[in-house]
């Protein structure tokens with residue numbers, strides 16, 4: 001079998017176009033959805049993520065505001081900033097870029113964001129509503145995975161899905177989002193016994209682990225759909241091993257090296273090995289990644305509608 005490579009860039013663009021036209025419609029009613037992104041400290045990856053989110057807002061006609069705070073910001077200072085954004089009428093969505101510096105109490109911060117403006121879907125109220133099957137703002141990455149599966153016409157109702165990873169950001173919300181689609185879901189993690197066998201039961205396998213190329217053909221039922229959420233930067237001594245294990249990364253490596261970048265971005269799935277047995281697979285990069293920003297934009301529009309009691313499709 002030769003797997004179909006799912007084009008996340010195309011699906012992400014499609015969703016962004018839909019958001020753009022919704023933003024135009026709202027503008028006719030005098031509404032411009034607005035997003036505030038709060039970045040604490042100088043984490044280079046976080047800076048790139050926030051910049052990309054602000055750019056997406058600009059491209060789609062949303063109002064955006066980037067708030068940069070010094071690395072030594074205290075929990076109390078950050079709570080004050082969030083409180084003012086919660087009361088700011090120009091702002092419909094508030095996102096606090098994670099990870100936060102160690103001195104900051106992350107749970108207190110996530111709890112402080114108004115649930116109506118919680119476009120990352122991380123407030124306990126939204127997490128609880130999702131678990132209860134009620135309307136909620138839901139985390140962008142796992143929501144993007146469901147969008148991919150739906151738009152690729154993959155049957156979810158009654159299908160068996162295995163998720164590897166149980167984080168609050170991806171694995172756990174993924175479980176509830178797929179239950180909402182009537183799938184039969186198994187959630188696996190670092191203590192799961194006989195992981196390859198459990199995964200091989202699945203019609204759809206979602207990997208959200210943070211371990212480069214861990215999932216090989218041995219984990220995949222022939223003909224299954226494989227969604228790779230992982231983004232792992234592999235550099236230094238580990239490069240040689242990963243390129244040998246997954247030769248599909250060699251082209252990316254050569255390209256990066258030509259631009260003086262001595263690393264590859266690897267998924268949690270060994271693409272070379274799994275593409276030979278799966279029926280469809282998302283690549284890294286260009287798979288789930290582009291959906292995360294598209295869903296953030298969609299959540300911001302959704303939040304703007306909800307705060308004004310306007311109906312919106314979900």
Ligand code: NAD
Pocket residue numbers: 141164165166167168169170171188189190191195208209210211229230231232288289292
């Ligand atoms: P996390 O570290 O919070 O959670 C990882 C999970 O994997 C844990 O539940 C753990 O039990 C499980 N795990 C770890 N080692 C395992 C093993 N050997 N066998 C089975 N399970 C194991 O990570 P996260 O925040 O959920 O992110 C997971 C991956 O997804 C990372 O690579 C991250 O970079 C990526 N990610 C991508 C996006 C995106 O936009 N595409 C967004 C968020 C996260």
